Amino acid sequence: MTIALTLDDACAALAADPTATVLAGGTDLMVQVNRGDHSIGNVVAIDRVPELRGWTREGDVLRIGAGMTYADMADPGFGALAPALGQAARTVGSPQIRATGTIGGNLATASPAGDMLPVLVALDAVVELRSSDGERHLPLDEFVVGVKANALSAGELIVAVRVPVLHGPQEFMKVGPRNAMVISVASLALVVDPFGRTVRVGLGSVAPVPLRATEAEVMIGGRIDWEGGRPPTAGDVDRFGQLVADAARPIDDHRGTAAYRRHVVGVMARRALVRAFGMVGEEAA
Amino acid sequence: MSEVRATQTRGRTRPSGIGESVRRPDAIPKVTGAFAFSSDLRHDRMLWGGTLRSPHPSARISSIDVGPAVAVTGVHAVLTHSDVPGRATFGLEHLDQSVLAGDVVRYAGEPVAIVAADHPDTVRRALDAIQVEYEVTEPLVDPSRAETATPIHPDGNLIRRIHLRHGDPSAADREGLVTVEGTYEVGMQDQAFLGPESGLAVPAADGGVDLFIATQWLHVDRDQVADCLGMDPDLVRLTLAGVGGAFGAREDLSLHVHLCMLALYTGRPVKMVYSRHESFHGHVHRHPARMWYRHHAEPDGTLVRVEARLLLDGGAYASSSGAVIANATCFAAGPYRVPSADVDGVVVRTNNPPCGAMRGFGAVQTCMAHEAQMDRLATALDMDPIDLRLKNALAPGDRLLTGQVLTGTLPVAEVIRTCAEHPSAAVRSDEPMTRPGGAGRTADADHVVRGEALAVGFKNLMFSEGFDDSSAARCELRDGVVTITCACAEVGQGFVTLIGQITSEVLGVDEVVLAPVETTGIGSAGSTSASRQSWMSGGAVQKACEEVRAAVVARVAVTHDVPVDDLVLVEGRVESLSGSVSVDLAEATAEPLSADVVYRHAPTSPLDHDGQGDAHVSFAVSAHRAIVDVDPDLGLVRVVELTTSQDVGRVLNPVQAVGQLEGGAAQGVGLAVMEEVLVDGGRIRNASFTDYLVPTALDMPPVEIAALIEQPEPGAPFGAKGIGEPPCISSTAAVVGALRHATGLELARVPVRPADIALAEAQAGVDR
The missing domain is CATH 3.30.390.50 (CO dehydrogenase flavoprotein, C-terminal domain)
Known part of the structure; x- marks a missing residue:
């Protein structure tokens, strides 16, 4: 178990063991573990990585850290910039789930029922990925490739997702x-x-x-x-x-x-x- | 929470006595998390147990190879059917279920092998390593084919048929009657208790075993476990562990024998805890039902005759199916005067998951149908549905479908009237979250239609059909301290509170010690089910306390030379009314006094060939009025308000009474709009709380209590009736009735699924 405290830590740990399981909120992962669907080797915990938390706005581009929780997104300040993401975040699970589940986790699980995904696809979101080899950006429809399947390469981490601020309903x-x-x-x-x-x-x-x-x-x-x-x-x-x-x-x-x-x-x-x-x-x- | 006012005035009671909202002794520990549930049990040198279950609903077992599992490091035991030391089968009514499957499995999830190992992960690896070869056979999953299909069990596919015939069979063979007919369906509901099956078995030095277990009936478990272990019952000692809800699902054995086998084999304590997924496969569910009804009435609404065909799917093993179909049949027409009836009640065996006891026990299914029929009849007669119900309401002196004359109280008209007349507090909220669809933000105010309906239901209290039903209790008074011993299983219903209230009332003390609830040293208290413990174990505790009271009074009368009638027990003292004697109870009981009693209710008779007989002891009736909002285009629903009146005999603890009424109604709402174990080809498809949905705070409305009707029941301790089951009988029927009223759709099946509403509208071409 590696508890990453910086993004570089997290990427290094994943470079050292590209098969390691990434743990953010754990709201999907632990269900799989408890069901016996997911055998765990090394774990890289990323919930304390500051670079993954919060959001920034540059012009009309909103950059949302992969570690943003649903509760963070349901905040009115964030919702004013991306209303549908805020509305979708409020529909996820219970308060306990919203307090710990993240948008990065929703992307990584890539479930057909992932609540953030229809919003992200409508917004033409771009997913930022990072590994020790560098960074790449994928449009959402290239990132989610099938039922619970995504385009993450071994050793790669979801860092953020970018969406436009649209000024419309x-x-x-x-x-x-x-x-x-x-x-x-x-x-x-x-x-x-x-x-x-x-x-x-x-x-x-x-x-x-x-x-x-x-x-x-x-x-x-x-x-x-x-x-x-x-x-x-x-x-x-x-x-x-x-x-x-x-x-x-x-x-x-x-x-x-x-x-x-x-x-x-x-x-x-x-x-x-x-x-x-x-x-x-x-x-x- | 609703405020409850007693509807009768009576003498002053003690603050800790009967009729007071005494707080549960386990309330704070349960809220803070300090309460130890059965899953919290620990023991030195403890091993973990696990169960291998059949993935197939129907198969022959060709071979089982436990070798690879035994070879896993950390594994201490891998046991199969050939290791069952005693009787190979168990069952509440019929011994038809194998402890571990031998040559045949009859449902997906049937236990095949058990493992004990040093860690839960080792258990999982060992279970994966067991090699079972199955010869898969075609499962029987359609209950309507069961009677004619090849038997899937040596006992046959018909578990029980009751063909009830009452009154003049030709009563409806004449002109001028109004007749309505309908077919109804109820899906399989789960008890959805929060604490999954768990327990700890500890091998004892005397060769016996101590089992700490969450259950509803310790003594009948003990007898079944001892038989399967081939052991003297005295060597099998059961102690009640903290129970996280029951609702009927803990009446049958689950992991009991498995735990004891593993503990005895390994010589080590063994703990087992089912996962939620396993729990769905590890206990019985509420019977799915298909029901056909035909009601005949005079043009003025007087019921003439009711015909019904009831088919319940019992699943693979009998469990308590025989008693469930008896209830469904006996109460098939609801709490109405029906002079002529023909009800063919059948419960069959299939390769679906086994079904058995659940709160409401057969009366839930038929209530949904008979209340739909009453609404349909009211429409056909162009009559107010409440007037129709009042016109036909059963009353003391009337006969039930079984021919039994109603001799106790049954305020049917009173519950209907008070519930119907209670003002509604429901308003149209502007909060979007409170519309159908809730957090999903789907409905605007103009998408929503409202409906309202009332339903009535009743059932028996306590065991029926001649069952020798009893409860044992001991009261000991030593140095002024009262200790009550009773094996009544506290499963959340609040009997632990009631013991103190009864003791306080009879002996005039505020404190009581509750002895451990176990099989050793005390007789059976019977099952915590059938709304029976307040009456049965309450009666036993009351009688034991009264005997001790009489003894201590007699003792003081002798030592102080005063008449017995002059002495009372007040605030821990024995005092004479004249004031001349005042003895501390501690002093009077330095030499302890004790009384052992076995309490029995009035005997009942079996049902005869025509389903007739005085089979039941007592009955309770309730009414619910539901107000619902529906978004017809999406088929989404929100229950806005539930109002209820219930026949309770006497309120023993108002707060606990409200808890029962609210909780039962929540289960009723669940069955009406979402709760269903989905079974496809014999396999459960939603064995999780992600997909088996129970109401949340956004789905469950406030429960308005219109009236708790207090008509003391003759023969019942303090005149009180059991109150646990009625709240989940008429609530489902009221909600689905309100959905019909809102949508104009037939909605003949519960739970009502969104597509049942949304696509019905689309198919009918309704343009909104």
Whole structure:
């Protein structure tokens, strides 16, 4: 067990044993260990590495340390810059889990149900990786490569994730059969970039990896009245919901059926769009 | 917490006596973490035990090779069925379950081998090293096929059928009646206690074994363990360890025999603790049910006849299935006057996980169905559903479906009326977190619809059908100190508090010593189940205290030459009403006094061929009114408020009574909207608290107590009825009724899944 006190310590320990297990909040890892799914050799604990904690803003780029906990992200000061990340962080687990689980851990686990991932994919996040050999940056969709699979190389550590500060409305929603402390059955992040004139949608738990609803984004981007601010019509909202539902590639599992997942991402998409822009005429959710 | 007011005025009671909110002796230790649960047990030279379980729901075992496991360093024992020293099988009603599987496994999770080793990790490695060859066979997983399928057990696939026939079978064969029909389904619920199965067995110098264990019934465990060990029961001594909840799941044996086998084999203390995953496979669950009902009524709402077919899935082994189907059948129509009935109750064996006792015990399943039927009937009659229930409410003097005349109290109309009339405190909150979907932020205010419904349910108290039900207690008074010995298992229900209150009431003392709860030196207290301990062990303690009281009064009467009737026990003294005598209780009992009693309730009879007979001792009824908010497009739900009235006989401890009502309602809400053990092809798919969901603080509303109806039950100690089970009987039915009211959907199955609402709407093409 190495308790790293600096980022260099952590990278050196991982260079010495690239098979070592990295321990941050432990909220995913210990579940696997207790279930016997994860045999542990050496452990590198990174929760005391100061370079991984906190966030910084440079211009309109927000750099979020991999050790930021969900509780840190649920803080209103942070939420003002990345509202959907703050909203998503608040939906994770219980207060105890949020106090210790980290955004880096959410990325490393790369679960289809990871609550931060649909937000990060919608924000076109870039993941910063570091090893004793150097540093590289990967867009989120190149980092998460499959169900619980990521592009981390041996000896490599997630250091931070960069997202833009967008100055537009953001919405995160999550469906689960319990009103708190529940694994997502389907989730959706909608972010608006008023300067880039895009509406971006990330979907969670409806595919092996977090998805973008590209067709829906293009369609609604073209229908929004970016200059005049006139809300989308009920027909636009409906069409948008349909295209988002079509983008999902869900499966049946013990948490929900594919049909239900597809249905609810459509509903969430309509509601998120209306929350962001309002709507002209009758809502047809 | 709700405030409770006694509905009767009575004489002044002692601050530590009956009717007072005396604080539990284990309250502070449990809150601070100082309380030792069974999983906290430790012993010098202790080994750890573990269990190898079948991965298959149905298979023949061709061979077991323990050699590679024995070879693991640190392993002290690897035992299989051939090592069971005594009887190879156990069971509460039928001895049909193997201690360790021999040639056949009948459910996924059935124990096959056990290991003792120096460390839990060594145990895990050893379990992985055991080589078992299975010849996998097609599992029987559909209970509706069980009766006609090839028997999967020598005892056959029918565990019990009760075909109850009551009254005139042709009562509904005429024109002019209103008839409603429905089919209902209940999923498999888990007791979800927080303290998983755990215990410690210590080999004794006399060749026996001491077992420290969390259980509901020490003596029946002791007898079963002794038989399986082939040992004299006196050599098997069980002591109750700290119990982290039970709810029925600790009535059957789990690791008891395994621990004792390993301790006796190794000569070392052995501890075993199930993981949460293993716990889901290591105890019985609530029976899933499929139920068909047909109700016939006069146009004015008077019930004429009820027909029902009940099919419960008992899983691989019988456990207490026979008693569960009896309850489901006897209470199939609910607390209503039903002059004619035909109820065919069946519980079958399958290769699904075994089912048995859980709080509510058969009455939960049928309550969900009969209350849905009553609402459906009210709609068909164009009648208010509460008026319909009141019109048919059972009352003392009426007959039950079993023909038994109701002789005790049963304030059905009172619980309905007080619950229905209680003003609702539910408001529409602007806090988004309190909408359906909660923390998920899915609903805006205009996405939400509200519904409301009331449900009533009842069940028996104590064991039925002629069972010789008893509880033993001893009261000893020495130097003024009262010691109570009783083997009643405290599983959280609060009997430890009640002992002090009873002692205080009878003997006029504030302090009582509770002797260790164990099998040695005292007889059985019976099971902590069936809402029976306040009555049974409460009755035993009361009687023992009264005998000691009589003895000490008689002694002082002689020594001080005063009439017995002139003496009272007050504040640790024996005093005469005239004031001439005042003796310290310590002085009066320098020579100790003691009384041993065995308490029995009134005898009952078995059910006859037609399911008729005076099979039950007493009954309790409760009503719940649920107010729910639903987001129909997403199928998400929030229960906004639960209001309840309950028939309690007499409130013994108001705070504890409220605790039972709130906790039971939480389990009822869970079954209504989320709690289900998902079984697919015989395998549990959600054996964790990540995926087996129980209500959180955002799911469980405040419980408003409209009334605790205090009509003293004749024959019951202090007139009090057991109160533990009713809260989880009518709560589920009320919540699902409110969901129907909110959505207009049939919702014939619990738990109601989000897709049952959301996709039903989508399929119906409803445009919101």
